[in-house]
Amino acid sequence: xxxxxxxxxxxxxxxxxxxxxxxxxxxxxxxxxxxxxxxxxxxxxxxxxxxxxxxxxxxxxxxxxxxxxxxx
Numbered sequence: 001x002x003x004x005x006x007x008x009x010x011x012x013x014x015x016x017x018x019x020x021x022x023x024x025x026x027x028x029x030x031x032x033x034x035x036x037x038x039x040x041x042x043x044x045x046x047x048x049x050x051x052x053x054x055x056x057x058x059x060x061x062x063x064x065x066x067x068x069x070x071x072x
Contacts, residue, residue, distance in 0.1 A: 027062045034058050038051040
């Protein structure tokens with residue numbers, strides 16, 4: 001287990017980790033919904049680009065946040 005500096009409260013570190021995990025879960029949920037919408041959009045006669053772009057941005061943000069949280 002990593003040691004915390006003397007001026008940081010261990011509960012503060014845990015709270016920050018829980019906040020990051022909550023944000024990662026929230027972002028991942030909406031990334032999954034956007035990905036599903038993008039897949040459904042492809043089956044339409046005239047698909048639009050924005051659902052795929054939104055899915056890409058949300059998935060990349062979720063992966064970045066998840067990976068940055070694992071480094072700590």
